[in-house]
Amino acid sequence: MVGVTEPNSEMYDVVIIGAGVVGCAVARRFALAGARVVLIEKGADILSGASKANSAILHTGFDAPAGSLELELVQAGRQEYLEIRESLNLSLVRTGALVCAWNDVEASKLETIEAEGRANGVTELRLLDAGETRNSMPGLSTRVVAALEVEGEHVIDPWSAPLAYLTQAIALGARFLRSTELLKGNFDGVWTLETTSGTLSASAVVNTAGLYGDVVDLRLGFEREFEIRPRKGQFVVLDKAAFAHVPRIVLPVPTEITKGIVVCPTAFGNVLIGPTAEEQEDRVRATVETETLEALLKRGAEIVPALANMPVTAVYAGLRPATEQKAYRVKVRGEQRAITLGGIRSTGLSAALGLAQHAVKMHSAFSDALDPPASVPNITVPNLTETCERDWQRPDHGQIVCHCELVTKREIEAALASPVPPGDFGGLRRRTRAGMGRCQGFYCNAHLAAMTEGKLATPLAADIGQEKRK
Known part of the structure; x- marks a missing residue:
């Protein structure tokens, strides 16, 4: 098959396990630092797991836990995305978002959300009354009571970005092994990794295995320090005719249990409604249920009445690598020269570049200095965004x-x-x-x-x- 690369006897500086958006970003960052990198993926392609299904929002971190690593890395990742997007031809559809309150109880929480957002360093926030909210997005239901405008929340193409990260890494000498599952790892001064494609040797490993992050830690010989609890999210994708009615991301006021259902435009000219948040044990199958999809459609029409009876283009479901805690599960084991980036849930697309920066920083604490390349090859990915020339x-x-x-x-x-x-x-x-x-x-x-x-x-x-x- 075109594009398959076989293992060899080379000693790598870093083996990265899992080619989701985080793994692709980590491969790029280590390659930029000058490391000899190999990225392995048990699926047939990049983004075969959790990364293939998400809401494609580039987050500001306004609603991330204060002082958390997630907040730091979301904002670092967002900043780097904005810095590199033009050179790599990455998409950005400037939509902004509205956190909409549909009753007085929800409206009473908006000031707190605004204060928390400003404490997180997000300044482009504005409280709107019902009239101002409708002026900002005329298609909203007249039932809206108030909203918090978050100007910096935007949508992107969620698949071209990680493709660009890995393409640049490969241009810098990194290798990608697909259909290559880690079976066992042993550390004896260096790592020996047994895979379904052969044996790899490396000075360090980075676990970015997403839904199998805890399994990979065990296969590397570490004790289980977190447990992946797959969380299913079902989505409905509406016809492109819906795009005219949803120019902005519409977010709900979150509860203690969930951030709720989002209605948002996509970079491809459709409208997305979802996701749900359903715990399950299966890490592979993410089924869609008619009753749930009908409920999503009903909720979408309640938020934007023009969406009622809008044709459905597609339905899908994805799994997020949630754990028993809300926090990212990031672990560095310096003596074993290993890093785990686990429990990266719904903000992984935004945080990926920040996580990659963080991984290289942690690696430098137990590794010799790397020698960055003298120049960085220019690469671009094709544009699939409807707002730009196709x-x-x-x-x-x-x-x-x-x-x-x-x-x-x-x-x-x-x-x-x-x-x-x-x-x-x-x-x-x-x-x-x-x-x-x-x-x-x-x-x-x-x-x-x-x-x-x-x-x-x-x-x-x-x-x-x-x-x-x-």
């Missing part, structure tokens, strides 16, 4: 393969020939959006199957069949 709008794109999402033949061919080509159909969808529109691939899957023949670990037809059986 490839179909440029000449000589070949043809439109996916008409729902206006994906060109040139985009698909470029993804398959890229430094980090897709390993399965899900990876191709995330890189191009082919098959993710109204018809969900009904009209383009045959063409895609022909274009990807022999280039994916699992043939497209088999991949689709497996998804339908879930």
